[in-house]
Amino acid sequence: MFVGIRPRQHRLILWATPLLFASLWLSYVVATLRAPAGRAATALDWGVLTGGLDSVEAWRNALADGSVLRLFSGLFLHADWLHLLGNLVFLLIFGLPAERTMGGWRFLLLFLLGGAFSNLAAVLAIGAPDRVVIGASGAVSALIGAYLALFPGARLGVVLPLGLFLQFVRVPAFLLIGMWALLQLGFAYSGPAFGAVAWPAHIGGFVFGVLFALITRAAIARRLRRSRGY
Template sequence: MFVAIPPREKSPLPWAMPAVFVALWGCFVLASLLPDSSQRHLLVEWGALSGDLRSLPALWGSVLNGHLARLVTALFLHADWAHLLGNLLFLLIFGAPAERAMGPWRFLALFLVGGAVANLAAVLAIETPDRLIIGASGAVSALIGAYLALFPSARLGLVLPLGLFLQFVRMPAAVLIGVWAALQVVYTFVGPASGAVAWSAHLAGFAFGGAFAVVSRRAIKRRMKRGRGF
């Protein structure tokens, strides 16, 4: 007797994380081709500014003027190559497994909304008015928080320099992310240049990502059981 076995559903190719990667890279390259005066104008017009939302009238004015959109557009602006490459590195490490688990649309929602929430935290936390807030660090922090919530027992591979040799080691992701999170807390209070880096955005993004993953965990598990996860 023959039994028809339905073909196993193939996992779709990930596209959201590569799209975000290309968008971050492309925006920086295009901005770097502009004259210096145009670059500064671009940052001021599309970056988030501290002090914009500190009062109810300011918040309402930002809604009317469309300034709230800056919390998202600021994610695609970076100060220099080091700023960009650091975010792209962590996006590759944590973004790929996060998208495979939660799917492209949920991944995009986490990146954009988590990044906006992180930038909002920086806007409210930075005391100096009109401090420019740019970069995808808060959004990447949201991915890191979601990764820890989804895969608390995962292990990450690291290449450590030991004298003249390089040694590949595997360490629990929770330990590495825990060290990263502890550094964000320290830098929030004793950080360099009195808040030149928006460490509060990193912490807010991390917390939002963890909460997002916890709330979505049941839907993500159903998705992975259908063969669309790992």
């Protein structure tokens, strides 16, 4: 009798998504407690300023003085707690399965590069000078784009309040993406950040995520085969 040996699967530890979650939350708390101006002063110091990076000379100056790093630092700042909460929720929904598939380091690279690209898209698209672009929405858009490219027909499990009970249900990923888009639309027309949602950042991040997933799809497939012991 031949007894087949089941390939050994490596235990997967997810660390990038929790790290980003904690970093976003901690950055918001620190900015809020900062005296005297709090989040507004922090946004001016670390957010992405519009009106620049539109010429070779501007890029040369930004690289020389290090202000180009604002494309990354601006990802960790948020206008208010609703802005932060929306990004944290969808970071968990799409970040955990995406990291499980592509690995922590590739996932972290997607978040940072996708977020920086989305901020750059916002800077180039917004004509008014001296405005500040902040928030992780563009990076989350990159995660959503990558997830949709990798799993176009996926269904995600979510916990919904149904009557007096919490019910675990599986819903198509595209429905959650639609909910995320509606949430961002609501931020654009209500609350302290009225009219301040940088839609070019969302679009740029989403497109970056799709392209990133397609370009790295073969490497992701090899990683999955190694993790399963094949």
